[in-house]
Structure formats: C-alpha cells, structure tokens
Amino acid sequence: MDLLSDEMLVDTYYAAIQFELEAEFIRMLAIEMKRRSVNPEAHKITA
Numbered sequence: 001m002d003l004l005s006d007e008m009l010v011d012t013y014y015a016a017i018q019f020e021l022e023a024e025f026i027r028m029l030a031i032e033m034k035r036r037s038v039n040p041e042a043h044k045i046t047a
Helices: 006-018 023-036
Strands: none
Touching: 006 023
C-alpha cells in the first residue's frame, strides 16, 4: 500500500465503496488511511 499516494488511496477507498467491493478490502484501505493519518473528507472531490 505504500506505493499509493494519499490521494490515490482515498480515491480507491471511495471507488471501492461506490462499486460495493469486498468489505475486507474497504476495511484494509480504511486501516491504511488511519495509519497514515489521512482524512478522507479532506481529499474528497465534489463534482
């Protein structure tokens, strides 16, 4: 997961939720964001 930038991590997290991917994958992304102290709301793009 270290290969993903913080922005790409957040984008992947929201895409995983949107496409209803495996709950375990979403949980792993959330754990990694917490480990990095990344706030997904701060990176969320409003369109």
